[in-house]
Amino acid sequence: xxxxxQTPRHLVMGMTNKKSLKCEQHLGHNAMYWYxxxxxxxxxxxxVYSLEERVENNSVPSRFSPECPNSSHLFLHLHTLQPEDSAxxxxxxxxxxxxxxxxxxxxxxxxxxxxxxx
Amino acid sequence: xxxxxxxxxxxxxxxxxxxxxxxxxxxxxxxxxxxWYKQPPSRQMILVIRQExxxxxxxxxxxxxxNFQKAAKxxxxxxxxxxxxxxxxxxCAYREYNNNDMRxxxxxxxxxxx
Numbered sequence: 001x002x003x004x005x006q007t008p009r010h011l012v013m014g015m016t017n018k019k020s021l022k023c024e025q026h027l028g029h030n031a032m033y034w035y036x037x038x039x040x041x042x043x044x045x046x047x048v049y050s051l052e053e054r055v056e057n058n059s060v061p062s063r064f065s066p067e068c069p070n071s072s073h074l075f076l077h078l079h080t081l082q083p084e085d086s087a088x089x090x091x092x093x094x095x096x097x098x099x100x101x102x103x104x105x106x107x108x109x110x111x112x113x114x115x116x117x118x
Numbered sequence: 119x120x121x122x123x124x125x126x127x128x129x130x131x132x133x134x135x136x137x138x139x140x141x142x143x144x145x146x147x148x149x150x151x152x153x154w155y156k157q158p159p160s161r162q163m164i165l166v167i168r169q170e171x172x173x174x175x176x177x178x179x180x181x182x183x184x185n186f187q188k189a190a191k192x193x194x195x196x197x198x199x200x201x202x203x204x205x206x207x208x209x210c211a212y213r214e215y216n217n218n219d220m221r222x223x224x225x226x227x228x229x230x231x232x
Contacts, residue, residue: 040127041224045220045221090161106153106168107165107220110162112162
């Protein structure tokens with residue numbers, strides 16, 4: 001059983017819909033991540049939350065809105081998406097120690113949500 | 119920005135044989151970490167092996183080992199005695215010391231032939 005759970009596994013939505021992706025980690029980690037994985041491209045880091053505070057936002061369009069209510073849950077709210085947003089969205093978590101700690105801890109990934117925009 | 123390059127989009131190996139996957143990266147940092155992740159068709163990314171840049175000794179995990187050449191900024195993965203279950207996408211990743219940002223390569227799809 002994976003320590004990082006993502007729901008839904010598949011999502012098909014129209015460009016005008018509003019939906020949310022959910023990620024939950026059961027590993028006691030304090031950092032969570034959203035990645036976008038498109039075909040034949042490197043994983044793109046979208047957002048990073050450490051200790052429930054957003055620490056990184058890699059120029060992601062505002063139609064993607066993350067939310068981290070606590071260290072175990074991470075959401076990605078979707079609104080007015082474009083066809084090019086179709087991809088696999090991966091959530092990950094890790095044990096981080098902030099900006100002064102040891103960052104060799106690996107990230108643990110969920111199974112992803114396959115998103116298709118019609 | 120640090121970039122990670124995997125020059126082999128696809129690789130194939132015969133079962134029980136050895137295969138090496140290439141990875142190079144670009145950085146001006148001296149302290150960092152390198153990872154190899156495996157993504158099978160089930161989609162979950164699984165850590166295979168990791169290497170701290172300050173360690174000269176190459177990391178080894180059972181049938182998986184790395185050839186870390188810091189001066190050349192090269193981090194290849196060797197899979198010995200390949201098994202059918204090794205078939206997957208393999209991603210090389212770089213992470214700076216004291217930084218949450220992890221950079222991934224585009225991946226290498228490994229096929230294992232019976």
